[in-house]
Amino acid sequence: MKLIINADDFGITTKVSEGIIHGMKQGLITDTSALVNSKHFxxxxxxxxxAGITAMGVHLNLTFMAPMLQASVVQSIVDESGRFYRKPGLIPLSYDAREVRAELKAQIEAFLDSGLTLNHLDTHHGVSLKDAQMLDLVMELAREYNVPMRRDDLLSPELSGKIAEAGIRSTDKLCGDPAVPSLQEPWLRGILDEYKDTDCIVEIAGHPGYADEELRSISSLVDEREHDLALLLNPALRDYIEEHGITLISYSQL
Structure with a gap:
């Protein structure tokens, strides 16, 4: 088993970023993905x-804060205040695919301008699963930048298999429990036990980081982030992974 443990939302606040960096240097976090349109990115x-972290993914975003592009350029995906809708289901079905592509590409280009290396794409709130057209747009960008993307299609039976059929590098399995807002050790150990003797490449995605008052004002995940970080810093869990011959990798190694 090869395992990617990815920290979503890098850059949402500097305290979250600080926690993710700590988890990558001292814990089990092997990769992260950035909210590039955040003012803290x-x-x-x-x-x-x-800190010596030179590569990560872009957490492509259409549901948090404001777009990189002027609101007048992406009118079909912003509300009356010029900000993104807060959930994928609120984005109008009549959205303009050209506007979506332009905004997502602007986020990737801003990321590259930072000097970081792009090693994968994934999406905030799983917006790639809004519909088949949205998934196609993200897959087009993964092909254009020649990077892997998260296997979000496994969470949507009607879209399952599209990423593999397109020849885009990805994991074999994305693991998460949508009913629980934070990682739980029994659940995580269960995933390790299920796949430890296989050749599967598995991603576990979480939201580790340090919480502060700013985070409380912009995110529904606050204390849960500190819980995730503590779990992924647990040396007993690292010992368990090493004892069972599980290989920790990043998206850069796909």
Missing amino acids: EKSSVMALE
Whole structure:
């Protein structure tokens, strides 16, 4: 078994970024993906580079804060205030695919301008699963930038298999429990037990980080992030992974 443990939302606040970096240097986090349109991304990218973290993914985003592009350029995917809708289901079905592609590409280009290396794409709130057209747009970008993408299609039976059919590198399995807002050790150990003797490449995605008052004002996940970080810093869990011959990798190694 090869295992990617990915920390979503790098850059949402500097404290979350600080926690993710700590988890990558001292714990089990092997990769992360950045919210590039966050006002904290620029500082967070500098923090990562200074810590020797040179590659990560982009957490492509259409549901948090404001777009990179002017709201007038992406009118079909923003509300009256010029900000993104908060959930994929609120994005109008009549959205303009050209506007979506332009915004997502702007996020990727801003990421590359930071000096970081792009090693995969995934999406905030799983927006790639909104519909088949949205998934196609993200897959087009993965092909254009020649990077892997998260296997979100495994969470949507009607879209399952499209990423593999497109020849895009990915994991064999994405594991998460949508009913629980944070990683739980019994569940995580169960995933390890299920796949430890297989050749599967598995991703476990979580939301580790340090919480602060700013985070409370912008995110529904606050204390849960500190819970995730503590779990992924647990040396007993690292011992368990090593004892069972599980190989920790990043998306850079796909």
